[in-house]
Amino acid sequence: MNLHEYQSKLRFAEYGIPILRGKTATTPDAAYEIANELGGTVVVKAQVLVGGRGKAGGVKLAKSADEAKQHAEAILGMNIKGLTVRRVLIDPAADIAKEIYLGITNDRAAGRAVMMASSEGGVEIEVVARENPQALIRVHIDPFLGLRDYQARTLAIGIGLPREHWRAFGKIAHSLYECYVGNDALLAEINPLVITGDNELLALDGKMSIDDNALDRHPDIAEMRDTDAEAAAETEARKAGLSYVKLDGQIGCMVNGAGLAMATMDITKLYGGDEVGPANFLDIGGGAKAETVAAALRIILADPNVKSVLFNIFGGITRGDEVARGILQALDEVKTDVPMVIRLVGTNAEEGRAIIDSANIANLSSAASLTEAAKKAVELAKGAM
């Protein structure tokens, strides 16, 4: 789960990282009030969970409260890469002498957290990593010892930070590490971390991504989820305990297991070519019960692009009879003419097939292999187009 800039910076501040004390507004009038209160030049920043806000016109400098209101009017409601801006952050304008980057994430190959710094702040770190890898200084952190003082110095020295700033930089690095661990973050980054004209260090922009698997120990963060930033079907899927991603194709896929769900997508693409392809990624998970399967089917059929549905269930934890009951239960609730192909293999698959067969549903056919099932679903989708 990704946090907005203002949410991330408030978390940083709780851990002692210096930030600008701006406020957020959801109306132009509120933006005026905040700008008036702050006085002087302010920055109006769109709060939207996507990169490239600045280029899209979502970040504007305002010399007066009136101007701040005008910018807020333009930015609120703006569509940035498919997301509507519903909130702006009004920060005092900073006097920037130098921009650097400081971030922390988990390095899966090392099995440890890696803190990274770069003297090139304000640009996407993936770009730095790709185009100028030696400009990115990294230290791996022992999870039981935490960030060591010398490691923070290694970063400061590595990016050529003047000696006078090492102490302040070290404090920020330690705070960022504590913030990352304390919030079960997958990523916490300050970009840019700026040196001001007054020689102070300041987190100007921030980004945090929180581990969904740890949200039950952070109920306050779970409440911050911005459901505007995801498709309605994805919100519904999450509530039902499903993993769903909407894609552009015509074949609705319901599969158990993420790897098999991806393989099923790939194979519908392989046989569907340029004409038809997968409408979604959907993993009903291990041990999916009838209600979960029914919810999954409702979500798939709610997509108007779906011309056929492919069920591919290979039972391990998931039991074929439960999936079969779930499909029948869902078909009871959601009447549909969309043709469906089902393939059940594995734990209790025979019981599942018997349940499906005895129900005698006209638009439901079965397949023995994944290849056969995918080819059938492709043909059915083409036939319905």
Add this chain to the structure above:
Amino acid sequence: MAILADSNTRLIVQGITGGEGSFHTQQMVEYAPETIVGGVTPGKGGEWVHGKPVFDTVEAAVDATGANASVIFVPGRFAADAIYEAVDAGIGLIVCITEHIPVHDMMRVYDYIKDTDSRLVGPNCPGLLTPGQAKIGIMPGYIATPGYVGVVSKSGTLTYEVVYALTNEGMGQTTCIGIGGDPIIGTNFVDVLQMFEDDPQTEKVVLIGEIGGRAEVDAADFIKANMTKPVAAFIAGKSAPEGTRMGHAGAIVEGGEGTAAEKIEALEEAGVRVASNPEEIPALLK
């Protein structure tokens, strides 16, 4: 011969009294009764599940049964503690089926376990199956048959798909192992490839990967430099868009890295035959 588990394995089930733990204990007991020696659920010591004794602690289970392997079915927020308990009780092979374990928990586990004699497989994995000898975890037993192919995979059900296809073509397996789809796992592709290379019975190897990370590229480097046995592969997620997580916490293409295309290229470069459909794998091994 096989890797990691065989008919001499003495397995306990952590979380044996839970719904999934109990269901899969039954399946494991049916598959290889002698290899399952008991289970652990704190507070349920003294009970019996599917004819196997339950203990309050892993240590008590080890003392009473001589267990040398453990499979973990406890929920995500207790799973790290269950792994520590198994490590501290001296269990040599710990297979963690549990999904949704927080990454920060796993970073500490990964660090803790690396200086011990324990090996962790998983988490968020289907476990392993040595056909005809031992079943640790949730792979359906009937899909596999004894033979000469070693199978290693990041996935669960996609592994079953491939194993089932191999069995249908008369190509049995030495051991099938799912290493898990999380960003931080105890045993990686390279560890298992080395074991298959060293196992005299394994003649051919199947690797099943997916988008995200660079484990498959590391595997390709290892295969090129160290493996004499033929390897066939499938990489899932060719049709996945960038920046979107495909279910598994580890399955995401970020900053253009971890794509199926780059993995397939690296594997082909290392002489691996890569399938475009998992059901083609048996043909590529012939």
